Amino acid sequence: MTELKAPIVVVNFKTYREVEGVRAIEVAKVCEDVAEQTGTTIVVCPPTLELARVAQAIRIPVFCQHTDAKSAGANTGWITPSAVKQTGANGTLLNHSEHRLMLYDISASVNECKSAGLTTIVCADSPQTAMIIASYEPDFVAVEPPELIGGNVSVTDAKPEVVQKAVQAVHRVDSHIPVLCGAGVKNGRDLRKAMELGAKGVLLASGIIKAKDVKATLIELVTGV
Numbered sequence: 001m002t003e004l005k006a007p008i009v010v011v012n013f014k015t016y017r018e019v020e021g022v023r024a025i026e027v028a029k030v031c032e033d034v035a036e037q038t039g040t041t042i043v044v045c046p047p048t049l050e051l052a053r054v055a056q057a058i059r060i061p062v063f064c065q066h067t068d069a070k071s072a073g074a075n076t077g078w079i080t081p082s083a084v085k086q087t088g089a090n091g092t093l094l095n096h097s098e099h100r101l102m103l104y105d106i107s108a109s110v111n112e113c114k115s116a117g118l119t120t121i122v123c124a125d126s127p128q129t130a131m132i133i134a135s136y137e138p139d140f141v142a143v144e145p146p147e148l149i150g151g152n153v154s155v156t157d158a159k160p161e162v163v164q165k166a167v168q169a170v171h172r173v174d175s176h177i178p179v180l181c182g183a184g185v186k187n188g189r190d191l192r193k194a195m196e197l198g199a200k201g202v203l204l205a206s207g208i209i210k211a212k213d214v215k216a217t218l219i220e221l222v223t224g225v
C-alpha cells in the first residue's frame with residue numbers, strides 16, 4: 001500500500017446499527033467522496049462481515065477492525081491476515097480497547113500481518129503500553145484512553161498529556177513510527193489539536209457514524225486542520 005499521508009483520519013465503523021449490511025458501503029462511499037474532494041487520507045474500518053464488499057466498492061484504504069495471529073489452515077472461526085488481504089483490504093486495527101489482546105498475541109499478530117502484507121495500526125490505552133507496542137514494530141500506534149471512548153470530550157481536550165507522552169514514548173523506541181490518537185474526537189478543532197500534540201492523525205467512530213449528516217461532519221473535520 002502507498003504510504004498514508006498525514007493528517008490521517010481513521011473512521012472505525014465498529015458494529016453500530018447505522019453501518020450494518022449495505023449501509024457500511026454507503027458510509028464508506030461517503031468517506032471516499034470526502035477523501036477525494038479534500039485530498040485527505042481517510043481510512044475506513046467496516047464491520048468485519050462487510051470487509052470484502054466494502055474493499056471491492058471503494059478506492060480509499062480499507063482496514064479490518066481486528067485480525068488473529070493465525071495463518072491459513074485449520075483455524076475454525078479465526079480471522080487470518082492472509083484471508084483479510086485476499087478481500088482487498090489494506091490493513092488492520094489490532095488490540096482495540098473493545099477487542100484487547102495479550103501482549104504476546106499483539107507481537108505475533110503484527111508479524112503475521114507483515115507476512116500477509118497488511119499495514120498495522122495497534123491501539124494502546126496509555127503511553128506505557130504504547131511504548132511496549134512500539135517495540136513490536138507496527139506501522140502505527142494509536143493511543144486511546146478507554147474511559148473517553150464514545151464520549152463527548154475529545155482526548156485532545158481531556159488528556160492532551162496522554163497524546164504527547166505517547167508520542168514521546170513511541171519515539172524513544174522508534175522515531176519513525178507515527179502515532180495516532182482517538183476517543184471522543186468529533187471535529188476539525190480536535191484533529192488540529194491532535195496534530196499540534198504530535199500525532200499524525202486521529203481514530204474516531206461515534207462522531208461520524210452517529211452523525212445526522214455524515215458527509216457534512218466529515219468535511220468539517222478534515223478541513224478544520
Ligand code: G3P
Pocket residue numbers: 012096144148149150151182183184185203204205206207
Ligand atoms: O476506534 C476509535 C474509537 O475507539 C473512538 O471511538 O466513538 O470515541 O470516536 P469514539
